[in-house]
Amino acid sequence: xxxxxxxxxxxxxxxxxxxxxxxxxxxxxxxxxxxxxxxxxxxxxxxxxxxxxxxxxxxxxxxxxxxxxxxxxxxxxxxxxxxxxxxxxxxxxxxxxxxxxxxxxxxxxxxxxxxxxxxxxxxxxxxxxxxxxxxxxxxxxxxxxxxxxxxxxxxxxxxxxxxxxxxxxxxxxxxxxxxxxxxxxxxxxxxxxxxxxxxxxxxxxxxxxxxxxxxxxxxxxxxxxxxxxxxxxxxxxxxxxxxxxxxxxxxxxxxxxxxxxxxxxxxxxxxxxxxxxxxxxxxxxxxxxxxxxxxxxxxxxxxxxxxxxxxxxxxxxxxx
Amino acid sequence: xxxxxxxxxxxxxxxxxxxxxxxxxxxxxxxxxxxxxxxxxxxxxxxxxxxxxxxxxxxxxxxxxxxxxxxxxxxxxxxxxxxxxxxxxxxxxxxxxxxxxxxxxxxxxxxxxxxxxxxxxxxxxxxxxxxxxxxxxxxxxxxxxxxxxxxxxxxxxxxxxxxxxxxxxxxxxxxxxxxxxxxxxxxxxxxxxxxxxxxxxxxxxxxxxxxxxxxxxxxxxxxxxxxxxxxxxxxxxxxxxxxxxxxxxxxxxxxxxxxxxxxxxxxxxxxxxxxxxxxxxxxxxxxxxxxxxxxxxxxxxxxxxxxxxxxxxxxxxxxxxxxxxxxxxxxx
Numbered sequence: 001x002x003x004x005x006x007x008x009x010x011x012x013x014x015x016x017x018x019x020x021x022x023x024x025x026x027x028x029x030x031x032x033x034x035x036x037x038x039x040x041x042x043x044x045x046x047x048x049x050x051x052x053x054x055x056x057x058x059x060x061x062x063x064x065x066x067x068x069x070x071x072x073x074x075x076x077x078x079x080x081x082x083x084x085x086x087x088x089x090x091x092x093x094x095x096x097x098x099x100x101x102x103x104x105x106x107x108x109x110x111x112x113x114x115x116x117x118x119x120x121x122x123x124x125x126x127x128x129x130x131x132x133x134x135x136x137x138x139x140x141x142x143x144x145x146x147x148x149x150x151x152x153x154x155x156x157x158x159x160x161x162x163x164x165x166x167x168x169x170x171x172x173x174x175x176x177x178x179x180x181x182x183x184x185x186x187x188x189x190x191x192x193x194x195x196x197x198x199x200x201x202x203x204x205x206x207x208x209x210x211x212x213x214x215x216x217x218x219x220x221x222x223x224x225x226x227x228x229x230x231x232x233x234x235x236x237x238x239x240x241x242x243x244x245x246x247x248x249x250x251x252x253x254x255x256x257x258x259x260x261x262x263x264x265x266x267x268x269x270x271x272x273x274x275x276x277x278x279x280x281x282x283x284x285x286x287x288x289x290x291x292x293x294x295x296x297x298x299x300x301x302x303x304x305x306x307x308x309x310x311x312x313x314x315x316x317x318x319x320x
Numbered sequence: 321x322x323x324x325x326x327x328x329x330x331x332x333x334x335x336x337x338x339x340x341x342x343x344x345x346x347x348x349x350x351x352x353x354x355x356x357x358x359x360x361x362x363x364x365x366x367x368x369x370x371x372x373x374x375x376x377x378x379x380x381x382x383x384x385x386x387x388x389x390x391x392x393x394x395x396x397x398x399x400x401x402x403x404x405x406x407x408x409x410x411x412x413x414x415x416x417x418x419x420x421x422x423x424x425x426x427x428x429x430x431x432x433x434x435x436x437x438x439x440x441x442x443x444x445x446x447x448x449x450x451x452x453x454x455x456x457x458x459x460x461x462x463x464x465x466x467x468x469x470x471x472x473x474x475x476x477x478x479x480x481x482x483x484x485x486x487x488x489x490x491x492x493x494x495x496x497x498x499x500x501x502x503x504x505x506x507x508x509x510x511x512x513x514x515x516x517x518x519x520x521x522x523x524x525x526x527x528x529x530x531x532x533x534x535x536x537x538x539x540x541x542x543x544x545x546x547x548x549x550x551x552x553x554x555x556x557x558x559x560x561x562x563x564x565x566x567x568x569x570x571x572x573x574x575x576x577x578x579x580x581x582x583x584x585x586x587x588x589x590x591x592x593x594x595x596x597x598x599x600x601x602x603x604x605x606x607x608x609x610x611x612x613x614x615x616x617x618x619x620x621x622x623x624x625x626x627x628x629x630x631x632x633x634x635x636x637x638x639x640x641x642x643x644x645x646x647x648x649x650x651x652x
Contacts (some may be wrong), residue, residue: 052331082484089613091616125547139422227635227636227637230635231635231636234635244635246631246632247627247628247629247631247632248632249590249591249592249595249632251590251592252592268403277635278586278588279588281541281635282539282541282544282588282590282591282633282635283539283586283587283588283590284539284588285588319485
């Protein structure tokens with residue numbers, strides 16, 4: 001999708017287009033009459049061209065700045081918004097098209113400026129033309145050219161060669177663009193989990209839960225014990241990559257852990273522990289041994305679930 | 321009424337409402353939180369999405385007196401609050417009460433009337449009374465305004481002033497029904513063969529007042545009060561916001577989160593309650609910078625973004641975290 005492209009990816013797509021425009025202008029130079037400018041401002045063509053380049057360059061910078069601001073906003077909104085179907089790519093596509101148009105116009109104006117600066121680089125009066133003329137003159141004075149049977153004039157097929165080069169350059173630019181785009185996409189793809197790593201991770205989680213239970217055993221107060229149980233679960237989930245985050249809530253963490261399958265199928269135990277934590281943390285209800293033992297049971301069940309997950313990960317790793 | 325009894329009554333009310341209003345459980349819950357929190361609710365969405373149906377159904381199920389005012393450009397303040405009339409038989413000036421003297425007032429398309437008439441509701445909504453000819457007349461209790469407005473039409477409409485918007489405890493946007501719910505709505509209409517759905521009152525005015533009073537029994541921990549203040553302060557400091565939420569916004573967020581906790585059958589508030597009601601409670605109290613209109617950034621988006629940035633209370637209570645530094649070593 002266009003809105004997900006980085007600046008380098010956009011550049012990878014912009015380059016071949018710019019090359020195409022430049023090469024098309026150069027290629028058509030010999031066949032199509034160039035734009036004639038006979039108006040009253042014809043003496044200021046170069047100045048106007050440079051001014052246009054400056055204006056377009058400024059606009060391009062502004063669009064890049066707006067793109068960055070929009071990306072920042074979208075990232076923030078995405079963090080707050082759970083709706084994955086929220087479609088925000090239309091303005092991003094329009095911004096990309098605007099940058100593409102401005103970039104293409106800048107390249108085109110630049111090429112026209114260079115070609116009208118009386119350099120005659122690519123015209124019949126230019127370097128190629130001059131070289132061909134010298135080559136022909138040398139042939140005329142060469143003694144070998146007067147031999148019988150040889151062509152009186154050697155005709156070098158310059159135009160087809162130039163067009164061939166144009167086509168080759170375009171193909172190379174396209175191939176480079178595709179290669180670059182794929183390389184960037186591959187770099188952005190999330191790495192796949194390795195079964196061996198999962199087994200080590202699950203072992204770490206079991207240790208985290210065990211340490212939480214050991215710390216909790218020293219606490220006499222039920223409220224503190226329940227909070228300690230929950231903290232152990234939260235730490236173990238953080239080790240699996242599901243961190244609560246400063247602005248997150250325990251319920252949000254639970255939803256993420258359940259949808260990511262991090263709880264080893266013991267979702268009910270995690271939910272019980274979260275509910276008990278809420279009551280212990282945000283109410284002044286008297287909490288008794290019943291709630292404490294419910295929290296311990298939930299934590300034990302979670303530890304067992306994590307053990308099963310570790311065993312499964314070990315089995316998968318061994319099978320491979 | 322205990323919080324548990326209130327939660328049971330709220331569930332019964334919502335179940336009854338769902339007989340008439342299909343697929344809007346969350347919206348109904350939010351309106352009920354607004355009513356329990358003692359406020360007025362602004363329903364803002366496109367025509368035909370069930371705003372008026374929701375208001376009428378609430379009046380019926382809550383067993384309240386109901387009046388409806390269709391706001392139009394030529395509506396006068398006296399048409400809303402009432403006016404003194406000359407009684408030819410007695411030769412006295414007699415006050416003729418306007419439709420505002422009711423328990424549940426549906427102010428339909430409130431943005432179609434000029435600010436003068438809109439402002440006539442200000443005192444009624446804010447103070448629960450009306451002052452006419454130097455005499456203050458209290459309104460019936462409870463007094464609830466459910467107002468609707470249409471956000472897409474600009475011709476012949478008058479945007480609600482900030483002062484009036486601030487009087488609403490919450491603003492809700494309903495949105496379209498899902499395809500399944502829409503089919504269910506049509507199926508129900510075919511099955512019952514009549515236009516209106518008969519709804520039975522679940523409670524009455526005294527019951528509503530008792531439910532409101534039970535809200536005061538819902539506990540809010542000091543750290544959650546700080547969290548509410550942090551959210552409100554964030555709306556004032558955000559660079560995209562021109563005018564942030566008022567202190568009244570903080571009070572609204574507090575009461576709505578308590579009502580939300582009651583609906584979840586809890587007598588204590590948790591951070592999720594606050595997050596769930598923050599957008600309806602605050603978005604209409606926030607004025608964005610004008611340039612954001614071009615970028616189609618709404619106040620709902622901004623408040624949602626702030627909720628994703630403002631820190632919730634930590635796992636360990638504040639005192640324990642400072643003394644022990646580790647949740648597992650928490651001591652009470």
